[in-house]
Amino acid sequence: MNTGMANRPNSQQLKHWEELRGLGSILTQTYPVEICHCHGGSIIDTFGYGQNPGWAQKQNHWLVIPLTQNQHQGTDGLDSNVRAWEATHHTQVMLLEWICHLTGTNVFERAGLEHEFQAAYPWDVSEKP
Numbered sequence: 001m002n003t004g005m006a007n008r009p010n011s012q013q014l015k016h017w018e019e020l021r022g023l024g025s026i027l028t029q030t031y032p033v034e035i036c037h038c039h040g041g042s043i044i045d046t047f048g049y050g051q052n053p054g055w056a057q058k059q060n061h062w063l064v065i066p067l068t069q070n071q072h073q074g075t076d077g078l079d080s081n082v083r084a085w086e087a088t089h090h091t092q093v094m095l096l097e098w099i100c101h102l103t104g105t106n107v108f109e110r111a112g113l114e115h116e117f118q119a120a121y122p123w124d125v126s127e128k129p
Contacts, residue, residue: 009061010061012110013061013062016062016064016103016105016107016110017035017064019103019105020033020035020064020065020066020099020103021033021035021066023066023099023102024066025066025067025068025071026065026066026067026095026098026099027067027071027089027090027095028068028071030068031068032068032069033066033067033068034066034067034068034069034072034073035064035065035066036064036065036066036067036071036072036078036079037059037060037061037063037064038059038060038063038064038065038092038093038096039059039082039092040082040083041082041083041085041086041091041092042086042091042092042093042094043063043092043093045093046093046115047113047115060111062107062108062110062111063092063096063107063108063111064107065092065095065096065099076088078092093115094118096108097117097118100117
């Protein structure tokens, strides 16, 4: 598995991040946003890695979602409690699939991961199905 984990994102990843910033929060389509590396929860369940990211652990620069600061690092943010956050919003894997749909970039493939997509989503990502 190519984890795509380098200390710094490469030029293709940075270009992807800029595209994501243009979308606004993947949950609320609001601005400004931060690029949040996916970890824990559905990432572990689906791909078997990404637990206990900590400050020193490098994350995959393709497996990122745009979130507001509060959605990312706030009291109820993704980084506070991944499982609770996913239960309240959507799984990170589901949001990454939505990003693939919105951008036309298969971030799983770019990250060197095999992933079978769900059927096309019949719902607005801002509403929990």
